Amino acid sequence: MQVVNHLLRDDAGTAPGPANSPNHGSVLSQPTLLVMHFTAGRSFESSVSWLSDPAAKASAHLVIGRDGRIAQLVPFNRVAWHAGQSSWMGRNGCNSFSIGIELDNAGELQRQGGEWRAWFGAVIPAAEVMEAEHKHGGGVTGWHCYTEPQIEAAMKAGLAILGAYSSIADIVGHEDIAPHRKRDPGPAFPMASFKARLLGRGGGDTAPAFRTTSALNVRSGPGLNFAPVAGSPLPTGTAVDVDAENGVWRHVRATLADGNTLVGWAHGGYLTS
Ligand SMILES: [Zn+2]
Known part of the structure; x- marks a missing residue:
């Protein structure tokens, strides 16, 4: 995977596009941050569709499905609307200096009658659920696990992005830049090893x-x-x-x-x- 003209290309040279979400701002230059999210959505398709709908007033550069599929909604040299009110290292409005990746995931789950349910009602099978307390607290609850192909696709896309934009110095979760209102990508996301692999910490x-x-x-x-x-x-x-x-x-x-x-x-x- 690599980035050509601010668009991701897979190893066959195909751009996963369509990179035509209307939900974007002006030029994004010198991004310094990569921000990871979960969609809390029903499916890859529904999230791609919603984040391409003007009514959403939200987007991300990439959406990654549970099977590892990738859709690019906004070119990397345009400001995508994924972070909302946010700040990092004293800078407010992280959209203007970050690239955002959404992972298809039902998010934080609720226990109902012995089953784990997403906010939209779907039952999530126990094998796909991790029980943990969010680092911001709130007690132990269920979280929809990410899948291996999805994490692998995110790693490859992340490596391609960091290879193209050497100005990116850090990787964070939405929960890190908007801690009072966001809990994504949550405890099921392997942030430590993701960062270690992408930023080369402890490399070799x-x-x-x-x-x-x-x-x-x-x-x-x-x-x-x-x-x-x-x-x-x-x-x-x-x-x-x-x-x-x-x-x-x-x-x-x-x-x-x-x-x-x-x-x-x-x-x-x-x-x-
Ligand atoms: Zn988010």
Whole structure:
């Protein structure tokens, strides 16, 4: 993937366009920030359609589907309307200096009669739900998990964008630039490893060091269906090395209090760098 004339191109050279949302401002030059969002929408198609509708008065540069599909709605050299009232490092109005990526995801979920439901009523299968407290608080609740192809597509698109716009120095969530009103992309998004991979922190062969943000089950495989390994759960704040990833799952290694080494898979949403 690469950026040509401010449009993303896939490896076959095809632009995922149509890059014709009317919801954009004037020239975006020297973007310094990449902002990640969830759509809290029903589907990739519905989000692309809504963010291209003048009534929405909102947009993003890219929307990424759960199957890894990408739509570009606004060229990268135009201001997209994704951040709203926001500020970062003392600068207000982040739209004017950022590129925004929306990920198709139902967002924060509500427990109803033993099921997790999106705000629009759909039941989200338990296998696609992560229970966690948002870093801004509010108690433990359900969050729609991102998919492996979606995170991979976001990583590739992000690398292409950072390759084209060297002025981008940081990656944040909408929740970081509008903390009083936004909770996306939420705890299910693997921000620590996403940033580490895109910004090259801990690069080369050195495994980035992470810490657990809650008591964390480490499993024999990358999924909730795999059993926790001996020594699991790791206590909050345990240092772990990450040497591989599979979607939102991270292959971790940690030294236990008894000196033994624990190796297995943990959900990246519970790790911070
Ligand atoms: Zn957002």
